[in-house]
Amino acid sequence: MSIQFPRGLAAVLTGALLASGGAIAQQRPAGQQPPAQQQQQQAQQPQGPIKADLVAVQPEWTKVCGADPQTKKEICYTTRDFGAQADQPLLALAIYDPKGDDHKIIRLLLPPGLMLKPGFRFAVDKGSLDAGEFEICFPNGCFAQAKVKASVIDNIKKGEKFTVVVKNQVNNEVTFYLPLAGFGKAYDGPPIDPKVLEEQQKKLQEELQKKAEEERKKLDAQKAPAPAPGQK
Numbered sequence: 562m563s564i565q566f567p568r569g570l571a572a573v574l575t576g577a578l579l580a581s582g583g584a585i586a587q588q589r590p591a592g593q594q595p596p597a598q599q600q601q602q603q604a605q606q607p608q609g610p611i612k613a614d615l616v617a618v619q620p621e622w623t624k625v626c627g628a629d630p631q632t633k634k635e636i637c638y639t640t641r642d643f644g645a646q647a648d649q650p651l652l653a654l655a656i657y658d659p660k661g662d663d664h665k666i667i668r669l670l671l672p673p674g675l676m677l678k679p680g681f682r683f684a685v686d687k688g689s690l691d692a693g694e695f696e697i698c699f700p701n702g703c704f705a706q707a708k709v710k711a712s713v714i715d716n717i718k719k720g721e722k723f724t725v726v727v728k729n730q731v732n733n734e735v736t737f738y739l740p741l742a743g744f745g746k747a748y749d750g751p752p753i754d755p756k757v758l759e760e761q762q763k764k765l766q767e768e769l770q771k772k773a774e775e776e777r778k779k780l781d782a783q784k785a786p787a788p789a790p791g792q793k
Contacts, residue, residue: 610734617740618642618650622747625758635660638668639748643739648772652702654723654739656714656748665714667693668706669725675735676728681705685713685720685741718745 619641626637640655657666667683677698682690693707717723723739753761 610736611729612736612738613645614738615643615645615651615740616647618644618647622743623758623761624747624750624752626752629659632659637752639744641744643737652725652737654725656717656744658714658748663711664708665711666706666708667713668704669693670702671695671705671725671727672702673698673700674730675703676730676732677703679728681707682726683707684724684726685716686722688716690724690726714748717741718748720744 622639622641624637624639626635628634629636636657636659638655638657640653642650642653644651651672653670655668655670657668659666669681671681677695680692680694682692684690691707691709691713693705695703695705697704720741723741725737725739727735727737729735
Protein backbone atom coordinates (compact mmCIF):
# COMPACT_ATOMS: atom_id res chain seq x y z
CA MET A 562 0.00 0.00 0.00
CA SER A 563 1.46 3.37 -0.99
CA ILE A 564 1.92 6.20 1.48
CA GLN A 565 -0.84 8.73 1.23
CA PHE A 566 -0.79 12.25 2.65
CA PRO A 567 -3.65 12.73 5.13
CA ARG A 568 -5.42 16.06 5.44
CA GLY A 569 -2.99 18.81 6.39
CA LEU A 570 0.16 16.72 6.08
CA ALA A 571 1.17 17.94 2.65
CA ALA A 572 1.11 21.46 4.06
CA VAL A 573 3.19 20.34 7.02
CA LEU A 574 5.80 18.80 4.75
CA THR A 575 6.04 22.00 2.70
CA GLY A 576 6.78 24.21 5.65
CA ALA A 577 4.11 24.14 8.33
CA LEU A 578 6.53 22.89 10.97
CA LEU A 579 8.91 25.70 10.12
CA ALA A 580 6.10 28.25 10.00
CA SER A 581 5.04 27.23 13.48
CA GLY A 582 8.34 28.46 14.83
CA GLY A 583 9.17 25.07 16.40
CA ALA A 584 12.91 24.75 16.86
CA ILE A 585 12.78 20.99 16.34
CA ALA A 586 11.62 21.51 12.76
CA GLN A 587 14.59 23.74 11.99
CA GLN A 588 17.24 21.17 12.92
CA ARG A 589 19.08 19.26 10.23
CA PRO A 590 20.07 15.62 10.75
CA ALA A 591 23.04 15.40 13.09
CA GLY A 592 25.34 14.09 10.37
CA GLN A 593 24.83 17.26 8.33
CA GLN A 594 25.63 19.72 11.12
CA PRO A 595 29.05 21.18 11.97
CA PRO A 596 30.44 19.48 15.11
CA ALA A 597 30.43 22.73 17.11
CA GLN A 598 26.80 23.42 16.25
CA GLN A 599 25.85 19.82 17.03
CA GLN A 600 27.54 20.00 20.44
CA GLN A 601 25.82 23.30 21.19
CA GLN A 602 22.40 21.86 20.31
CA GLN A 603 23.03 18.78 22.42
CA ALA A 604 24.01 20.98 25.36
CA GLN A 605 20.73 22.86 24.98
CA GLN A 606 18.65 19.67 24.91
CA PRO A 607 16.78 18.93 28.17
CA GLN A 608 18.37 16.05 30.04
CA GLY A 609 16.29 12.98 30.82
CA PRO A 610 12.82 11.97 29.59
CA ILE A 611 10.62 14.60 27.93
CA LYS A 612 6.81 14.49 28.06
CA ALA A 613 4.34 16.69 26.19
CA ASP A 614 0.55 16.86 26.20
CA LEU A 615 -0.45 17.96 22.70
CA VAL A 616 -3.68 19.58 21.53
CA ALA A 617 -5.58 19.14 18.28
CA VAL A 618 -4.91 21.61 15.48
CA GLN A 619 -8.18 21.01 13.57
CA PRO A 620 -11.61 21.36 15.19
CA GLU A 621 -12.36 17.68 14.60
CA TRP A 622 -11.09 14.40 13.13
CA THR A 623 -11.42 14.00 9.37
CA LYS A 624 -12.29 10.77 7.54
CA VAL A 625 -11.25 10.45 3.91
CA CYS A 626 -12.04 7.53 1.57
CA GLY A 627 -10.74 6.61 -1.86
CA ALA A 628 -9.10 3.91 -3.98
CA ASP A 629 -5.57 2.80 -3.13
CA PRO A 630 -3.36 3.64 -6.15
CA GLN A 631 -1.61 0.24 -6.01
CA THR A 632 -4.31 -2.25 -5.05
CA LYS A 633 -7.27 -0.28 -6.46
CA LYS A 634 -9.21 -1.32 -3.35
CA GLU A 635 -11.16 1.15 -1.24
CA ILE A 636 -9.32 2.51 1.75
CA CYS A 637 -10.36 5.06 4.36
CA TYR A 638 -8.25 6.92 6.86
CA THR A 639 -9.22 9.06 9.84
CA THR A 640 -6.71 11.74 10.70
CA ARG A 641 -5.88 14.78 12.80
CA ASP A 642 -2.89 17.07 13.33
CA PHE A 643 -1.56 17.90 16.81
CA GLY A 644 0.79 20.45 18.31
CA ALA A 645 1.94 22.12 21.50
CA GLN A 646 -0.55 24.87 20.62
CA ALA A 647 -3.62 24.82 18.41
CA ASP A 648 -1.90 26.89 15.69
CA GLN A 649 1.41 25.01 15.75
CA PRO A 650 1.21 21.60 13.98
CA LEU A 651 3.97 19.30 15.20
CA LEU A 652 2.85 15.78 14.28
CA ALA A 653 -0.11 13.95 12.77
CA LEU A 654 -1.90 10.67 13.44
CA ALA A 655 -3.84 8.74 10.81
CA ILE A 656 -5.63 5.40 11.20
CA TYR A 657 -6.05 3.50 7.92
CA ASP A 658 -8.89 1.05 7.30
CA PRO A 659 -8.23 -1.02 4.14
CA LYS A 660 -11.55 -2.62 3.20
CA GLY A 661 -11.49 -6.42 3.35
CA ASP A 662 -8.29 -6.51 5.40
CA ASP A 663 -8.30 -7.83 8.96
CA HIS A 664 -5.34 -5.61 9.84
CA LYS A 665 -5.39 -1.83 10.08
CA ILE A 666 -2.53 0.65 9.90
CA ILE A 667 -1.47 3.31 12.41
CA ARG A 668 0.53 5.97 10.60
CA LEU A 669 2.32 8.97 12.10
CA LEU A 670 4.04 11.98 10.65
CA LEU A 671 6.73 12.93 13.17
CA PRO A 672 9.11 15.90 13.22
CA PRO A 673 12.78 15.55 12.24
CA GLY A 674 15.57 15.27 14.78
CA LEU A 675 14.55 11.81 16.02
CA MET A 676 16.51 8.55 16.12
CA LEU A 677 15.10 6.26 13.42
CA LYS A 678 16.59 2.90 14.35
CA PRO A 679 14.68 2.45 17.65
CA GLY A 680 11.42 3.14 15.80
CA PHE A 681 8.50 4.33 17.90
CA ARG A 682 6.25 2.81 20.54
CA PHE A 683 2.59 3.51 21.10
CA ALA A 684 -0.19 2.73 23.55
CA VAL A 685 -3.81 3.60 24.28
CA ASP A 686 -4.48 5.01 27.76
CA LYS A 687 -2.69 2.77 30.30
CA GLY A 688 -2.29 -0.18 27.94
CA SER A 689 1.02 -1.85 27.16
CA LEU A 690 3.37 -0.31 24.60
CA ASP A 691 3.56 -1.80 21.09
CA ALA A 692 6.27 -1.12 18.49
CA GLY A 693 6.26 0.53 15.08
CA GLU A 694 8.91 1.48 12.52
CA PHE A 695 9.90 4.55 10.53
CA GLU A 696 9.16 4.18 6.81
CA ILE A 697 10.47 7.25 4.98
CA CYS A 698 11.68 10.77 5.78
CA PHE A 699 11.27 14.12 4.05
CA PRO A 700 13.06 17.40 4.92
CA ASN A 701 10.42 18.46 7.43
CA GLY A 702 9.10 15.17 8.75
CA CYS A 703 9.21 11.37 8.82
CA PHE A 704 6.49 8.79 8.30
CA ALA A 705 6.26 5.91 10.76
CA GLN A 706 3.70 3.14 10.89
CA ALA A 707 2.54 -0.05 12.58
CA LYS A 708 0.21 -2.77 11.31
CA VAL A 709 -2.31 -3.74 14.01
CA LYS A 710 -5.34 -5.92 14.54
CA ALA A 711 -8.85 -4.48 14.48
CA SER A 712 -9.07 -4.93 18.26
CA VAL A 713 -6.38 -2.24 18.69
CA ILE A 714 -8.51 0.19 16.70
CA ASP A 715 -11.48 -0.66 18.92
CA ASN A 716 -9.38 0.39 21.92
CA ILE A 717 -8.43 3.64 20.20
CA LYS A 718 -12.11 4.35 19.49
CA LYS A 719 -12.89 3.98 23.20
CA GLY A 720 -9.68 5.56 24.49
CA GLU A 721 -8.92 8.99 25.90
CA LYS A 722 -5.23 9.36 25.04
CA PHE A 723 -2.87 7.93 22.44
CA THR A 724 0.73 7.73 23.61
CA VAL A 725 3.68 7.99 21.22
CA VAL A 726 7.20 7.32 22.50
CA VAL A 727 10.32 8.15 20.45
CA LYS A 728 13.95 9.08 21.08
CA ASN A 729 15.56 12.34 20.03
CA GLN A 730 19.04 12.75 18.55
CA VAL A 731 20.71 12.82 22.00
CA ASN A 732 18.94 9.58 23.02
CA ASN A 733 16.44 11.24 25.35
CA GLU A 734 13.05 9.54 25.45
CA VAL A 735 10.27 11.82 24.21
CA THR A 736 6.63 10.98 24.98
CA PHE A 737 3.72 12.68 23.22
CA TYR A 738 0.14 12.36 24.50
CA LEU A 739 -2.60 12.87 21.88
CA PRO A 740 -6.27 13.35 22.84
CA LEU A 741 -8.61 10.82 21.21
CA ALA A 742 -11.96 12.53 21.86
CA GLY A 743 -14.20 12.26 18.80
CA PHE A 744 -12.08 9.67 16.99
CA GLY A 745 -14.56 6.80 17.25
CA LYS A 746 -17.44 8.88 15.91
CA ALA A 747 -15.36 10.05 12.93
CA TYR A 748 -13.93 6.58 12.22
CA ASP A 749 -17.39 4.96 12.12
CA GLY A 750 -19.06 7.93 10.41
CA PRO A 751 -19.26 8.98 6.75
CA PRO A 752 -16.21 10.38 4.92
CA ILE A 753 -15.83 14.07 4.24
CA ASP A 754 -17.06 15.42 0.92
CA PRO A 755 -14.06 15.78 -1.46
CA LYS A 756 -15.01 19.38 -2.31
CA VAL A 757 -15.20 20.32 1.37
CA LEU A 758 -11.83 18.64 1.96
CA GLU A 759 -10.28 20.58 -0.92
CA GLU A 760 -11.55 23.87 0.49
CA GLN A 761 -10.25 23.02 3.96
CA GLN A 762 -6.81 22.14 2.59
CA LYS A 763 -6.72 25.35 0.57
CA LYS A 764 -7.65 27.42 3.60
CA LEU A 765 -5.09 25.64 5.78
CA GLN A 766 -2.34 26.17 3.19
CA GLU A 767 -3.17 29.90 3.00
CA GLU A 768 -3.07 30.23 6.78
CA LEU A 769 0.27 28.42 6.99
CA GLN A 770 1.77 30.53 4.22
CA LYS A 771 0.61 33.66 6.04
CA LYS A 772 2.22 32.46 9.29
CA ALA A 773 5.43 31.61 7.43
CA GLU A 774 5.54 35.11 5.94
CA GLU A 775 5.00 36.67 9.36
CA GLU A 776 7.85 34.57 10.78
CA ARG A 777 10.16 35.62 7.95
CA LYS A 778 9.37 39.29 8.58
CA LYS A 779 10.14 38.86 12.29
CA LEU A 780 13.47 37.21 11.48
CA ASP A 781 14.34 39.92 8.95
CA ALA A 782 13.54 42.59 11.53
CA GLN A 783 15.79 40.89 14.09
CA LYS A 784 18.65 40.65 11.60
CA ALA A 785 18.35 44.27 10.41
CA PRO A 786 21.50 46.25 11.43
CA ALA A 787 21.00 48.93 14.07
CA PRO A 788 21.31 52.54 12.77
CA ALA A 789 24.65 54.22 13.33
CA PRO A 790 24.83 56.92 16.06
CA GLY A 791 23.27 60.12 14.87
CA GLN A 792 21.27 58.40 12.16
CA LYS A 793 17.52 57.91 12.19
